Amino acid sequence: MSTAAPIPAPDVAPVPAPGSPLRWALADTATLAGRQLAHLRARPGEVAGAVGFPILLLLMFVYLLGGMMDAPGGDYRQALSPGLFTMTMLFGLSATMIGVLTDAQRGITDRFRSLPMSAGAVLAGRAVADMVVSALALAVLLGAALLVGWRPTGGPWSAAAAVGLLLLLRFSLLWVGIWLGLVARGPGALTAVQTFEFPFAFLSGVFVAPVTMPAVLGAVAEWNPLSSTAAAARELFGNPGWEGGGWVAQHAIAMAVLWPVVIVGVFAPLAVRRYRRMSR
């Protein structure tokens, strides 16, 4: 040291509190979920956008495009609303991806990785917060649909089951979003995913019956996981569904459980593996 500098007083830092690994994993998950929810409070505009967009679509479909739709049961609102709920769950995918990608690019993920905290807590924190947000968005959208005349007639338990299936779909797409956010190299990938969300929703039974599509597209649309969830939600909400369709359409509720389970089974391990391999 060429210049003599006064030695400042030593720093007295606190020591970590005791606790079992499991307890800390839960506490870390809560801390990280709390961080994301605090973001929402700090940026109400973004939340309004995320919740407002599906509502805008709802209003557009009901009041502007409804007239040209040939709806089962004559009232397009009844068949449309469960489809919109499903599509809102799909939009959560890019929301998750944005969050994961931003943290990775800002170096936050690296800082988390340098802390004595389990990888599971980082992913679980994200999962909890995103699910809370999606549940709130869905609640608001359900309310808006009721206001414009959507009427579930299946009874409270069926309606709860429908909401459960919608959130199950969201939960499975969450893992796709985390995985995509971790493998993406830049914002370009995000734009690509956002661009494909819409066509992906339209290539399904969310808004129209797959049987009305050209043969190949119709088959693809029928097997689209969104179709199963939308059909199951219509069935459970007691709304009229599309006529016809093959085996998948006949077993909508079973498929609306099976698809998400398969998606989680594939993408959750991929996401965890990708997170663990960030050090390569």
Place this chain on the structure above:
Amino acid sequence: MPPLAVHADGLRKHYPGSPAPALAGVDLTVPPGTVHGLLGPNGAGKTTAVRILATLLRADAGRAEIDGIDVAARPADVRRRIGLVGQYAAIDEVLDGRRNLVMFGRLLHLSPADARRRAEQLLERFALVEAADRPVSGYSGGMRRRLDIAVAMILAPAVLFLDEPTTGLDPRGRAEVWSAVRALVASGTTVLLTTQYLDEADQLAARISVLAAPRGAGGRVVAEGTPDELRARIGGDRIEVVVRRPDDLAAAAAVVSRVAGTDADVDADLRRVAAPVPDRMAALGATLAGLAGAGVAVEDLAVRRPTLDEVFLRLTDRAEVGA
């Protein structure tokens, strides 16, 4: 004997898809309780080395230990002992300064009360009290940097990595960071600091490793020692003569070369002749006498120690030409 705070042996890293390796065998030895400077030009591999030591990146070959613990074999144990301030501030932009400190305190497993108390202490220490309730997105670069360092100091880690901690700070901000680093070292933390500012390494570091990546062949340590040893390594003191008349340059160069026992460097624009000399006082007398004898009109004559910047440029240049 306590284990070394940082010990790296033959670290190699080649990023997939990159044309050349980033590290081509880096060794580092840092005893506990000291500050070690890792000095190198852009692309020398400083960040890569730090990321390997901080368990964020796996080396292709070689081994590294923190406090005697292998970073590849027991990353979780290493993470309990380190703090990391990356080259780019890694704090939450949306939250305010205080919430950032409390959040990271909780993630470091402090009790809620301790996390809050520590946050106040660090806000105070880093002159962030007034900004504590504002979102970080509205902070200046220097404030961000200070908050980033404060976060890394929450637990007083055994080993703290600072990757260019004062890049972009004004002199006051740098002084604050330096004093915080000294306080940590006084309480027993070992610091590994990368920097491009030589005065920073000179101010803080007991020893310096100079990292260079000659012709893209991958970073390696081209020199290691105390700041004084590095100065001595490139020839110690230099004598410099500025002549009044350009015509006298040749005569002055002859005198200085004879005294120094080596060819003097001549800078015609500055009318300056310079050469490294082993014994400053003897060289001064002999040069004065020689110049007077040759009838050279002298404007300025000085013997001075090379600055660390000169040392740095020499060492890395030498590596670039492959010497």
